[in-house]
Amino acid sequence: MAARAEGLTKAYGSGETRVVALDSVDVSVERGEFVAIMGPSGSGKSTLMHCLAGLDTATGGQIFIGETEITGLKDKKLTQLRRDKIGFIFQAFNLLPALTALENITLPMDIAGRKPEQAWVDKVIDTVGLAGRLKHRPTELSGGQQQRVACARALASKPEIIFADEPTGNLDSRAGAEVLGFLRGSVDDLGQTIVMVTHDPVAASYADRVLFLADGRIVDGLLDPTADSVLDRMRRFDGAGRKS
Ligand SMILES: Nc1ncnc2c1ncn2[C@@H]1O[C@H](COP(=O)(O)OP(=O)(O)OP(=O)(O)O)[C@@H](O)[C@H]1O
Numbered sequence: 001m002a003a004r005a006e007g008l009t010k011a012y013g014s015g016e017t018r019v020v021a022l023d024s025v026d027v028s029v030e031r032g033e034f035v036a037i038m039g040p041s042g043s044g045k046s047t048l049m050h051c052l053a054g055l056d057t058a059t060g061g062q063i064f065i066g067e068t069e070i071t072g073l074k075d076k077k078l079t080q081l082r083r084d085k086i087g088f089i090f091q092a093f094n095l096l097p098a099l100t101a102l103e104n105i106t107l108p109m110d111i112a113g114r115k116p117e118q119a120w121v122d123k124v125i126d127t128v129g130l131a132g133r134l135k136h137r138p139t140e141l142s143g144g145q146q147q148r149v150a151c152a153r154a155l156a157s158k159p160e161i162i163f164a165d166e167p168t169g170n171l172d173s174r175a176g177a178e179v180l181g182f183l184r185g186s187v188d189d190l191g192q193t194i195v196m197v198t199h200d201p202v203a204a205s206y207a208d209r210v211l212f213l214a215d216g217r218i219v220d221g222l223l224d225p226t227a228d229s230v231l232d233r234m235r236r237f238d239g240a241g242r243k244s
């Protein structure tokens, strides 16, 4: 098991402004699995990713990364675990503009004082298809290239699991396909585990499994998704669940 949550609850605020973003969610992700998370805006997708990745604290329930329970870990230990075991890809690429592509890719390891495993980093760079662009700064790269740098950065430290929150949300369909093909390849060729939030049925079809969130709960799941089967499922609970 790469990651697991049991009874995961997250509430923001208190009293009248209290919002339950996650309502007792159970979820588990196998090693080498690619899971897509879908659901309407505000359904709790980003909150789920942030809690699973230890970027936000849970209000209730338990979260495990590999064998380690992260709920209740002290700050220092959590920071260490995040650094060693978790990769994160955000919708906005979050690259440092002053650094080259290569420097951005190895930055987390440089900060951690860890020596990159050169053969692995080379393999990642090769897979990402940016060998000719390593000395460029982010502003000199296309959106798709920038996001592939962000993917390579997440992969470079061989994390146990990568969380990606709408990694193709800012990309046109061609650049999006590049990034998704790369993520799929990292699962198939490198055994990477990925959890990805997306609104796009085509993006979701790259995953092994889709989980659907609504109002902070997992309401449905789909194995071996195709863009059509995902669309179909989305339509189904659009009709059944929509209140406004
Ligand atoms: N820091 C916060 N303080 C208060 N409420 C929050 C906070 N972050 C998120 N929420 C609320 O929690 C709920 C879930 O938000 P979340 O960002 O997880 O949704 P999402 O599914 O990622 O939506 P989107 O598709 O728009 O990104 C929403 O109702 C949101 O308003």
Ligand SMILES: [Mg+2]
Pocket: 045, 046, 047
């Ligand atoms: Mg979100």
